[in-house]
Amino acid sequence: MTTKxxxxxxxxxxxxCWKSSTQFFTGDWxxxxxxxxxxxxxxxxxxxxxxxxxxxxxxxxxxxxxFDLNFCKGCGICANECPTKAIEMxxx
Amino acid sequence: MKSxxxxxVLALNGDEAVAxxxxxxxxxxxxxxxxxxxxxxxxxxxxxxxxGEVETEFVCTESEHSALTACLxxxxxxxxxxxxxxxxxxxxxxxxxxxxxxxxxxxVMAIANRALSAPLNIHGDQSDTMVERDSGWIQIxxxxxxEVYDSMIxxxxxxxxxxxxxxxxxxxxGFTLSHSxxxxxxxxDDVAKKFVGIRQLPxxxxxxxxxxxxxxxxxxPMSMGPVAFPNYYTEFKRQQEEAMKNALKxxxxxxxxxxxxxxRHYGDGLLDAYCLDDAEIATVCLGSTAGxxxxxxxxxxxxxxxxxxxxxxxxxxxxxxxIIKALENVKAVAVMDKSMSFGGQGGPVFHEVxxxxxxxxxxxxxxxxxxxxxxxxxxxxxxxEIYGDLQKILQTKRVEEPIRYVGLRE
Numbered sequence: 256m257t258t259k260x261x262x263x264x265x266x267x268x269x270x271x272c273w274k275s276s277t278q279f280f281t282g283d284w285x286x287x288x289x290x291x292x293x294x295x296x297x298x299x300x301x302x303x304x305x306x307x308x309x310x311x312x313x314x315x316x317x318x319x320x321x322f323d324l325n326f327c328k329g330c331g332i333c334a335n336e337c338p339t340k341a342i343e344m345x346x347x
Numbered sequence: 348m349k350s351x352x353x354x355x356v357l358a359l360n361g362d363e364a365v366a367x368x369x370x371x372x373x374x375x376x377x378x379x380x381x382x383x384x385x386x387x388x389x390x391x392x393x394x395x396x397x398x399g400e401v402e403t404e405f406v407c408t409e410s411e412h413s414a415l416t417a418c419l420x421x422x423x424x425x426x427x428x429x430x431x432x433x434x435x436x437x438x439x440x441x442x443x444x445x446x447x448x449x450x451x452x453x454x455v456m457a458i459a460n461r462a463l464s465a466p467l468n469i470h471g472d473q474s475d476t477m478v479e480r481d482s483g484w485i486q487i488x489x490x491x492x493x494e495v496y497d498s499m500i501x502x503x504x505x506x507x508x509x510x511x512x513x514x515x516x517x518x519x520x521g522f523t524l525s526h527s528x529x530x531x532x533x534x535x536d537d538v539a540k541k542f543v544g545i546r547q548l549p550x551x552x553x554x555x556x557x558x559x560x561x562x563x564x565x566x567x568p569m570s571m572g573p574v575a576f577p578n579y580y581t582e583f584k585r586q587q588e589e590a591m592k593n594a595l596k597x598x599x600x601x602x603x604x605x606x607x608x609x610x611r612h613y614g615d616g617l618l619d620a621y622c623l624d625d626a627e628i629a630t631v632c633l634g635s636t637a638g639x640x641x642x643x644x645x646x647x648x649x650x651x652x653x654x655x656x657x658x659x660x661x662x663x664x665x666x667x668x669x670i671i672k673a674l675e676n677v678k679a680v681a682v683m684d685k686s687m688s689f690g691g692q693g694g695p696v697f698h699e700v701x702x703x704x705x706x707x708x709x710x711x712x713x714x715x716x717x718x719x720x721x722x723x724x725x726x727x728x729x730x731x732e733i734y735g736d737l738q739k740i741l742q743t744k745r746v747e748e749p750i751r752y753v754g755l756r757e
Binding site: 260261262263266267268269270271272273274275276278283284 | 449450451452512549551552553554555556561569570571572573575576578579581582583585586589
């Protein structure tokens with residue numbers, strides 16, 4: 256989650272938006288979060304190609320991939336496609 | 348302690364009383380669509396508009412769905428709004444009822460309670476508002492035309508209270524109240540206007556991080572009622588429940604303040620108990636039927652029968668504690684329903700009263716009477732028979748049939 260979720264006593268009535276639409280992320284929709292085991296991952300980058308939201312990036316300087324959880328909707332395609340089963344979808 | 352003001356007596360039917368109260372309540376916007384038996388309300392109010400007696404913006408819409416949508420839209424700009432409907436008209440508003448309460452827009456709506464089709468029936472029963480009991484609207488049912496007028500004036504104060512901010516339905520039994528002429532005491536215009544006051548707005552936090560009055564304003568934009576995902580929806584619904592709880596406190600306060608200037612009480616504003624203190628048998632009902640029941644209670648009391656009546660004036664929020672207090676020492680209770688819940692094993696009022704009484708250890712026998720559907724008259728004799736049934740239950744200590752129909756031809 257991008258921000259700490261507020262209690263019913265803290266939010267404005269009637270669903271009045273307490274932050275700008277630019278601060279709401281599609282990643283907030285997800286139920287399952289991809290958790291990667293770096294030991295099993297071979298950096299084949301298939302997940303980068305398959306991700307429908309372009310939410311997995313190759314970080315050249317780190318020589319590793321990174322999930323952008325602001326945009327990951329938790330679909331699990333990466334976990335399904337991973338040839339070494341290095342990605343697990345978990346409720347966090 | 349305010350003193351009771353001198354009041355004019357007018358001959359008004361229930362619908363006219365609603366329109367008169369709306370006229371005195373300084374309403375900014377009325378959007379409505381005609382439907383029997385509510386039509387007189389809007390007709391009368393449009394006369395006030397045409398005669399320049401009010402400064403209200405009157406919007407003729409193409410349907411009830413649009414009428415309530417227009418009221419909602421006006422209400423969220425901070426305007427005081429009013430509409431009226433009944434039966435199929437209210438049913439067509441169904442979607443917008445939830446949007447209105449969810450947007451916390453304190454629209455006031457009079458409903459001249461009428462049966463739902465099919466078969467087509469224009470006469471009175473409470474099916475139309477009962478199906479909307481979960482829509483987040485406060486529901487007040489009046490017993491007399493006088494109470495219709497009084498409840499309307501109170502409704503704006505209740506709904507607009509900052510601890511409440513909920514829409515309010517004032518229910519008046521179709522034809523029995525909507526079209527019956529009664530002598531009605533009306534407050535002087537200035538007293539009514541002062542009592543209702545100017546609508547106040549709470550401050551809310553907006554997306555720009557500003558704290559601003561809760562209204563749509565191009566200078567200070569905010570979004571109301573946009574999408575809330577599973578991670579927030581429950582929190583907003585919980586807020587509405589809290590508002591209903593607050594209404595349980597605010598309704599008696601407004602009712603008491605009104606009583607001090609008008610001299611008229613309806614119980615505590617939530618429940619109206621009649622001869623219940625030492626009652627062994629009692630009925631529970633809503634609306635105008637209570638008048639008939641009171642006559643029967645008087646007759647029975649004269650015969651030495653310990654009979655009583657509990658009229659639920661405020662059905663939403665349901666005054667749970669008050670109902671327990673009123674009925675915990677009664678031995679047998681007949682709950683009267685002027686609507687049905689098909690397959691639900693009894694009418695909605697029965698469900699709720701029996702549910703409330705579950706918490707009473709030695710709870711009374713509770714039976715249900717479905718009556719008055721589609722405008723069928725309920726006689727003194729039929730009410731007497733209900734009390735007779737309750738006496739029989741006490742004698743035999745057995746409930747043969749928990750759900751019964753008044754005057755049904757077998």
